[in-house]
Amino acid sequence: MITTLKLRVRDRESRRYFGAYLGGKMIGLGVVVLGMWALAWYFSTKAGAAMLSQEVTTKADDIVNPLNTVWVLVAAFLVFFMQAGFMMLEAGFGRTREISNIMLECIADTCLCGLLFWAFGFAFMFGSGNGWIGHEFFFLNGAPATYGSTGVAFLAFFLFQFAFADTCSTITSGAMVGRTAFGGDLVYSFMVSGFIYPIVGHWIWGPDGWLATMDTPFRDFAGSTVVHTVGGMIALAGAIALGPRLGRKFKRDGGGMPPGHDMILASLGGVILWFGWYGFNPGSTLSAMDYGGIGRVAANTTLAACAAGLSAMFFVYPRSRKWDTGISINGFLAGLVAITCPCYWVSPFGAVCIGALAGVIMVFGVDFVEWLRVDDPIGAVAVHGVCGIFGTISLGLFATGQYGLPGPTGADNSAPVEGLFYGGGTKQLFAQILGSAVVTVSVFAVAMVVMYAVKALGILRVSAEVELGGIDIHEHGAPAYHPEFAYMGHSAIPSGGAPHVTLPGATQGAPLRVGD
Amino acid sequence: MYLVTAVLKPHRLEEVTSALKDLDVSGMTISEVQGFGRQRGHTEVYRGSEYKVDYVPKVRVDVVCDAADADKVADVIADSARTGKIGDGKIWITEVARLVRIRTGEAGADAL
Numbered sequence: 271m272i273t274t275l276k277l278r279v280r281d282r283e284s285r286r287y288f289g290a291y292l293g294g295k296m297i298g299l300g301v302v303v304l305g306m307w308a309l310a311w312y313f314s315t316k317a318g319a320a321m322l323s324q325e326v327t328t329k330a331d332d333i334v335n336p337l338n339t340v341w342v343l344v345a346a347f348l349v350f351f352m353q354a355g356f357m358m359l360e361a362g363f364g365r366t367r368e369i370s371n372i373m374l375e376c377i378a379d380t381c382l383c384g385l386l387f388w389a390f391g392f393a394f395m396f397g398s399g400n401g402w403i404g405h406e407f408f409f410l411n412g413a414p415a416t417y418g419s420t421g422v423a424f425l426a427f428f429l430f431q432f433a434f435a436d437t438c439s440t441i442t443s444g445a446m447v448g449r450t451a452f453g454g455d456l457v458y459s460f461m462v463s464g465f466i467y468p469i470v471g472h473w474i475w476g477p478d479g480w481l482a483t484m485d486t487p488f489r490d491f492a493g494s495t496v497v498h499t500v501g502g503m504i505a506l507a508g509a510i511a512l513g514p515r516l517g518r519k520f521k522r523d524g525g526g527m528p529p530g531h532d533m534i535l536a537s538l539g540g541v542i543l544w545f546g547w548y549g550f551n552p553g554s555t556l557s558a559m560d561y562g563g564i565g566r567v568a569a570n571t572t573l574a575a576c577a578a579g580l581s582a583m584f585f586v587y588p589r590s591r592k593w594d595t596g597i598s599i600n601g602f603l604a605g606l607v608a609i610t611c612p613c614y615w616v617s618p619f620g621a622v623c624i625g626a627l628a629g630v631i632m633v634f635g636v637d638f639v640e641w642l643r644v645d646d647p648i649g650a651v652a653v654h655g656v657c658g659i660f661g662t663i664s665l666g667l668f669a670t671g672q673y674g675l676p677g678p679t680g681a682d683n684s685a686p687v688e689g690l691f692y693g694g695g696t697k698q699l700f701a702q703i704l705g706s707a708v709v710t711v712s713v714f715a716v717a718m719v720v721m722y723a724v725k726a727l728g729i730l731r732v733s734a735e736v737e738l739g740g741i742d743i744h745e746h747g748a749p750a751y752h753p754e755f756a757y758m759g760h761s762a763i764p765s766g767g768a769p770h771v772t773l774p775g776a777t778q779g780a781p782l783r784v785g786d
Numbered sequence: 787m788y789l790v791t792a793v794l795k796p797h798r799l800e801e802v803t804s805a806l807k808d809l810d811v812s813g814m815t816i817s818e819v820q821g822f823g824r825q826r827g828h829t830e831v832y833r834g835s836e837y838k839v840d841y842v843p844k845v846r847v848d849v850v851c852d853a854a855d856a857d858k859v860a861d862v863i864a865d866s867a868r869t870g871k872i873g874d875g876k877i878w879i880t881e882v883a884r885l886v887r888i889r890t891g892e893a894g895a896d897a898l
Contacts, residue, residue, distance in 0.1 A: 521835050525835075525837065526832065526833075526834075526835030526836065526837045527832055527833050527835060528832075529830065529832040529837075530832070586834050589834055590831040590834060590835075590836060592831045594831065594832075594833060594834060596832060596833040597833050597834055600833075633834070636833065636834070637834075640835075649833075
């Protein structure tokens with residue numbers, strides 16, 4: 271090193287380069303020092319001093335409403351990203367021949383849901399009306415600057431709620447993968463996004479919904495019931511109306527679920543959903559000011575998912591002596607679904623308990639759906655339907671009695687929610703059971719009517735020929751996976767390349783013809 | 787000329803390839819194939835239920851060689867592919883009626 275340094279010093283070119291480099295640094299330093307002097311002089315003058323002492327006078331609303339709006343928008347974007355998670359999860363658990371169909375169903379559902387929610391879905395759900403349905407803000411007409419008392423910009427609130435509605439309609443498609451005709455999908459999605467979800471949602475989240483205005487109000491913080499039970503029950507009705515995929519044999523007939531084609535897609539989809547859930551649950555405070563609530567909800571969401579992923583994984587291990595990837599993904603999703611309702615009102619310990627139970631309940635849910643001979647390729651009924659019900663009821667058991675509701679300027683703990691295990695008695699528990707049961711039964715009944723009506727039109731299911739040949743090619747023109755005519759070798763090419771050699775002893779031969 | 791065809795465990799392909807290169811074969815073709823032998827496939831587990839998979843993934847290797855080398859090629863493949871466990875695969879040798887190099891039109895042993 272020393273010799274190279276000596277060489278450098280002796281070399282004229284190096285000396286010049288070093289000089290220029292040092293000179294440049296010095297000039298830069300000089301400019302900075304001069305600038306500091308100039309600023310110090312300016313603020314010592316009268317004009318400069320006046321500028322510094324100017325007081326910042328802002329009203330609370332000038333900060334609170336924008337902050338709450340930004341928080342709700344960030345959460346809305348995260349919830350929207352759950353679409354990517356659902357698409358990947360459904361694709362991974364599906365078979366190669368039906369992936370293009372799954373992609374377009376999710377995309378079309380999203381587009382359809384956006385327009386329907388703009389036209390009348392939002393009006394039914396969040397407009398004032400009676401206890402059963404809202405009728406205000408059709409086509410977003412007559413919208414105030416902020417929604418209700420939230421202090422959140424009206425359209426930001428609309429976007430957030432659209433992302434929720436979209437989630438619900440996508441859950442449904444998961445149980446119907448592989449055999450639903452695209453036309454039928456559009457028709458039932460119209461009914462789900464336009465009517466079933468907004469009307470049931472109004473009962474719970476609407477300004478004057480009957481479940482929300484009971485003596486002991488039914489509570490669903492971020493939508494275990496509103497989004498997940500509703501989605502799961504419609505999924506169950508859809509899967510029953512459709513019937514199983516051709517060739518599907520159920521466990522009690524000596525078969526099992528056909529394996530999903532890509533566990534990478536399924537796993538990533540699951541984790542993206544988990545990520546999106548950080549908008550779903552913490553964003554449902556609708557208030558950045560309730561920072562304690564946001565932190566608690568985010569932590570509870572995480573803990574429930576962790577506990578549920580592990581409990582499902584360990585619970586199925588003794589059955590097959592295998593660490594089951596698919597069930598573990600459904601496991602943490604079950605924990606997320608369950609904690610969605612109680613996340614604001616329970617302690618981290620409660621969240622772990624709820625998650626751990628949800629992971630096991632989900633496995634029984636999968637078994638039950640399989641026993642019913644209902645073909646649900648991604649487990650939507652067990653994860654969203656069954657664990658949505660469990661999560662909703664769990665609030666009546668685990669609510670700590672410390673927390674009330676988030677408000678635009680901070681938490682309002684004047685009317686805390688208290689569950690059975692924390693000495694709150696059975697009032698909240700009964701409210702939760704009543705709300706969950708009413709929603710579950712009514713949504714399932716209406717969804718059965720809708721699905722069988724679409725079936726009666728003959729557009730719910732594709733023909734056997736289309737299903738066996740691949741729904742992608744028949745409905746969408748091309749398969750999702752379109753390999754080019756090249757073999758993708760997986761062994762490394764040795765450096766230098768292989769020389770072309772012929773075997774020793776190869777002899778010149780006359781052209782041979784078959785039949786010679 | 788003979789066509790030596792082997793069906794092997796996919797994870798033995800690298801060994802077989804390097805053994806055949808050491809033998810200076812003029813070329814080889816591989817393909818991903820599936821099938822069953824005396825075990826009639828195997829079982830897998832998905833989402834808690836066990837199910838039967840009739841066809842096990844294998845790699846098929848095809849080597850066209852001079853008559854004098856066919857046995858040697860088959861032996862080398864057998865030695866390099868062997869694990870001693872069930873499912874190691876099979877090798878069979880068939881006679882090639884005609885061989886043409888597409889680029890030049892050379893035929894027979896010249897085309898090897």
